[in-house]
Amino acid sequence: MLKLSRLADYAIVILVKLGEQDGVVTSPALAAITGVPEPTVAKVLKVLSAHGFVLSQRGAKGGYRLARSLADMSVASVIAAVDGQIALTACVGGRECDTGLSCGLCGSWDVINTAIRSTLEGISLESMRPKEACFPVPSQINTLNTTHTVREGA
Amino acid sequence: MLKLSRLADYAIVILVKLGEQDGVVTSPALAAITGVPEPTVAKVLKVLSAHGFVLSQRGAKGGYRLARSLADMSVASVIAAVDGQIALTACVGGRECDTGLSCGLCGSWDVINTAIRSTLEGISLESMRPKEACFPVPSQINTLNTTHTVREGA
DNA sequence: TAATTAAAGACCTGAATGGTCCTGTTTCGG
DNA sequence: CCGAAACAGGACCATTCAGGTCTTTAATTA
Secondary structure, eight states: OOOOOHHHHHHHHHHHHHHHSOSOBOHHHHHHHHOOOHHHHHHHHHHHHHTTSEEEEOSTTOEEEESSOGGGOBHHHHHHHHHOSOOSSSOOSSSOOTTOTTOOOHHHHHHHHHHHHHHHHTOBGGGGSOSSOSSOOOGGGGGGGTSOOOOTTO | OOOOOHHHHHHHHHHHHHHHSOSOBOHHHHHHHHOOOHHHHHHHHHHHHHTTSEEEEOSTTOEEEESSOGGGOBHHHHHHHHHOSOOSSSOOSSSOOTTOTTOOOHHHHHHHHHHHHHHHHTOBGGGGSOSSOSSOOOGGGGGGGTSOOOOTTO
């Protein structure tokens, strides 16, 4: 467990990919680049826009671009924006465990949460950029520039 | 997000509480102590037993006791036992992102996962034991020794 | 032998995430 | 001036999975 939500996963991928483009990029274009379904990309971008990670330009020839550099975005901030506060248990504030009166561990969780949070804050999106392709890239990848991503097998 | 599952939460609480008892303790007794529903306590204990965190004794006068000291149990190991491998995304091994061919971030996730894992491995259950009651304890807490935990308000 | 308790697994339920769609608003181009 | 393109902001549905319950079996003790 401790699995990251898929939306947060998408958000990080989208931001990194967006950072590699120049000019504004439309959500359909980002969908083609990332392989994520277009409505989902649009949804994620809306959230990211609301939290100031990307700047949006409406109307024809509109699209999105990064609001600041990838180096200035931490993994923690993106996750928090998409999924809410990073917390490893319901018993966050030291109050009101849902296990009733007898939990007795209340304060201890904050230690864990703080440790996790600072760990993720220390990782920037810039450091998520791969230096090389991590597995063999098929030739179909070139079709991205022309029309659409070919989603094979589905 | 990044919320810990409730089962893992329970497991940690149960282990800590079990460590404070002496002799074998039955699952109904632990349910009374922790306030967690008895079937759930039994379920968690079974998992913990299978992973060697507790020793079980069947039959009449049976029950559970710690297999080793709380200082020798890390938070990471308990979470991994209850919830499986600690991973922040589906794209763990560097292979086969579910976002298709164009993820391109594959290896980068492992950095995050390793960081999180080592953070949690550095925290022992011993350090989760509270030194004092963290919020005012009502007098009903005394009824624990006699019959059952009084779950108020529910 | 009978009572107690853990072991094991099947099964149901409910919440929440993931994903889609619709309508409105803004901007550019003809 | 009008229409197309693209974001904004919801509502909405569906699927998954975690959480929880129940039943049966096996072991131990009195």
